[in-house]
Amino acid sequence: MRSVIIVYSATGNSLKVAKAIKDGEIHFVEELLSGSYAIPEDTERLGIIFPVNCFGIPYPIQRFISECLARRDNSALGYIYAVATYAGIESSVMADLETELTGIGCALSYGASVRLPDAYLPLQKKAVGEIEALAALNKVQSRIEKIVEEIAREEISIPCRAPFRRLRRRISRIATRPERNRRLAVGEGCTGCGICTRVCPMDNIAIENGKAAAGDSCISCFACYHRCPENAISYPGAKGQYKGFVDTEELFKR
Numbered sequence: 001m002r003s004v005i006i007v008y009s010a011t012g013n014s015l016k017v018a019k020a021i022k023d024g025e026i027h028f029v030e031e032l033l034s035g036s037y038a039i040p041e042d043t044e045r046l047g048i049i050f051p052v053n054c055f056g057i058p059y060p061i062q063r064f065i066s067e068c069l070a071r072r073d074n075s076a077l078g079y080i081y082a083v084a085t086y087a088g089i090e091s092s093v094m095a096d097l098e099t100e101l102t103g104i105g106c107a108l109s110y111g112a113s114v115r116l117p118d119a120y121l122p123l124q125k126k127a128v129g130e131i132e133a134l135a136a137l138n139k140v141q142s143r144i145e146k147i148v149e150e151i152a153r154e155e156i157s158i159p160c161r162a163p164f165r166r167l168r169r170r171i172s173r174i175a176t177r178p179e180r181n182r183r184l185a186v187g188e189g190c191t192g193c194g195i196c197t198r199v200c201p202m203d204n205i206a207i208e209n210g211k212a213a214a215g216d217s218c219i220s221c222f223a224c225y226h227r228c229p230e231n232a233i234s235y236p237g238a239k240g241q242y243k244g245f246v247d248t249e250e251l252f253k254r
């Protein structure tokens, strides 16, 4: 039986969970959006792993649903499961995902969430350090193991629908839209190494005259800030970098 996991992970938390599931090949959502990978026709189990963004589904996963999943024949997909990582307020993200999937004729069979550290600089100005991060991971280890077991035995767990979901989904869609982030700045320390261009999920950074330069398609994921080896990207008031649970190279999408 072919299983595929599609993951969107800016800072590595969701990738860590996807790797724990060990259910077939893992592919980044960016590979699907760029056309470098397509879910094979005979795929029967599909996992979708992503972080909660602005109380809802992150922009790359929204695009994956409407541009990739909606356009393929999904009749072979017998079990679709999803796991969201979040930092404090998971909202009704699984109910939202179920609504989105139902809208394109797919059924979500299982949804769960895992709380992991925050790397969102407007709320988490002092980056979560290694010890704190490991403590947070230890706290949810048994939850992750339970989710992995439930997915392995194809448990059905349909998330509850929350009130005001249409309004909330609309607000969340607006909040997750790409735009220029004028508060992120590339400093003198930039060596033009290009690592930020490879971790950016939006392909929004180019190297110009030996320095990184961001464009107008930022989703404020802060992967570039946290993964710059020179700590050369600044954000007002932000200190330190969140290194999470995976190596920077594992986050390279291209």
Ligand SMILES: Cc1cc2nc3c(=O)[nH]c(=O)nc-3n(C[C@H](O)[C@H](O)[C@H](O)COP(=O)(O)O)c2cc1C
Binding pocket: 008, 009, 010, 011, 012, 013, 014, 015, 050, 051, 052, 053, 054, 055, 056, 085, 086, 087, 088, 089, 090, 116, 117, 118, 119, 120, 219, 220, 221, 222
């Ligand atoms: C733009 C953005 C919006 C976020 N919004 C929320 C949110 O609404 N609720 C929440 O609990 N966490 C929120 N977070 C935190 C992430 O969901 C959390 O840190 C997640 O584990 C990150 O996963 P990743 O490392 O795979 O990207 C947000 C993070 C970012 C970057």
Ligand code: SF4
Binding pocket: 186, 189, 190, 191, 192, 193, 194, 195, 196, 197, 211, 212, 227, 228, 229, 230, 231, 232, 233
């Ligand atoms: S990762 Fe840092 S040093 Fe490398 S190009 Fe980007 S901003 Fe410059």
Ligand code: SF4
Binding pocket: 181, 199, 200, 201, 202, 203, 204, 205, 214, 217, 218, 219, 220, 221, 222, 223, 224, 225
């Ligand atoms: S420019 Fe930086 S913060 Fe914006 S989407 Fe790319 S990696 Fe994320």
